[in-house]
Amino acid sequence: MRHVERVVVLALDGVYPFELGIPSRILGAADGRYEVLTCTVDGGPVRSNADFSITVEHGPEVLRTADTVVIPAITPSSVTEELPAEVAAALALIRPGARLVSICTGAFVLAAAGLLEGRRATTHWQLADQFRRTYPEVDLDPDVLFVDDGTILTSAGAASGVDICLHILRKDHGSELANSVARRCVVPPWRDGGQAQYIEQPVPDPVATSTAATRVWALARLGDPLTLADLAGHARMSLRTFARRFQGEVGLSPGRWLIQQRVTRARHLLESSELSVDQIAGEVGFATGTSLRQHLHAAIGVSPQAYRRTFHATR
Template sequence: MTVATPRCADTERGAPRPERVVVLALDGVYPFELGMPSRILGAADGRYEVLTCSVDGGPVRTSADFGITVEHGPEALEGADTVVVAAVSPSRVSADLPDAVAAALARIRPGARVVSICTGAFVLAAAGLLDGRRATTHWQVSDAFRRMFPRVDLDPDVLFVEDGRMLTSAGAASGVDICLHLVRQDHGSELANKVARRCVVPPFRDGGQAQYIEQPVPQQGAASTAATRAWALERLAEPLALADLAAHARMSRRTFARRFQDEVGLSPGRWLIQQRVVRARHLLEASDLSVDQIAGQVGFATGASLRQHLHAAIGVSPQTYRRTFQQAR
């Protein structure tokens, strides 16, 4: 994953034009997921222009008991900076694309960012856009996806995946996560957090799909790790070890690690690194602290450790990341 400066060109007056996002509505589309880009990106202070189109400009049958009328045909895809393929009913997915859908996707310009929500990943995979790439989709259809598209590196345990210009998200509400990620990537965490507050959603959900996959019902009275996660977030600067977390949760290390993995979808160590990187990114965007100072505040032993973990997470150095978002502001 890489971070780039916003793609919108300046207007004649020098102000950046809104990013044009075109949402493709296919027959069988889920209305909830279809409306997410407009609702989330539309709350970003005019930074995005969101249009909805169909493959022929005509009405679209939804997965519910009503249809929708859209204002645009497939030609809207030609001018899109970002294309979003909304989720469709699993009964509509297949390994082959209808000719009209293939023709519409062929209109997407080279270099455009392409995003899928939930089963929209089937559409991108059927078009060959995910071959050799890492991707995700709803965990319930992951086995079918693997059978249909063995050339895609599917990861069903995460909320979303970014592989170059292709972004895929998991089921339903993960469309909110990926839309907030677009705002965060383009304009920084301050605006993303503002959008999240306006839409009354969490700005960042930790863990992955594993916490939502059907699991055996826990024994009555089984303790959760949620309180310990909240406790740890207030102490990221401290050298927290598994023993510290388990002691706070009043569990053995083995029990805590197993329950944490079941609830969050990550090991405690990986989750701590993830949270420290998130906090570091915010400080890089919103403060003038040095890399070493930020490393100390988020719990990395050295600036070199912060550089290593940030590069592993998003593919850039702290200096590059800070320069990108300070310029964006």
């Protein structure tokens, strides 16, 4: 019988309705693999940051049964350096070993509970200075969409909650199911956790030429030894202009973006095919299997063989 993971979302006063609904919308669309429950610290309604309150079906007791606990964003004015007693009591109910996830300012709650000490984490870039002043013992990276630090995962603002839930789904059940859920929810299936939170020019100037068509062109040719000159030539731009515009639109250099896309394609092939590591390396544009191993380890910390074993075990 297939194990159904219980995910409990803890709604605190000042919760953002959008972020509160993300776990249910994403993980709840995963063909019954997750049961998503929402609770409050006392079972009563909570004030949202919008013009309405939210009533839930559960009190804090369900936290004892959670495999994963999600702390969604709360309005910055609700953030306190020390946890209110009722919040601390609720968090104390979480069993050891449960996975903890925060969205945006939810990281402040985890940090106030002492759960992020010595760990790498992220939160919304606008609150990075406040977070560092309050919790200097946390290794904060305010430039990324999310951080996976094993049993504790933290994400940046708003839509990065979608990214981290898809990451959890991909990690637990592989990319095919994650991509299927993303299609159902009409969201991008993959944004790397290391992608920049804030991109200076996410929409090109109306008089400028976008690099989007070149990115589509490159994705269809990942197996080729693409260079910056190839990309700039396709976009009909100088090397300097293309590199600057690409960085402004994507938040990554062309070279880093290519590596990211190749690693993503390699992960899919490791999960869904019986090709050897050297064959996959050739399919996605890495010169050798050794190069693939190095880039995959840098991205997710495991070897191709270990990644494939984990995926097949999960399946």
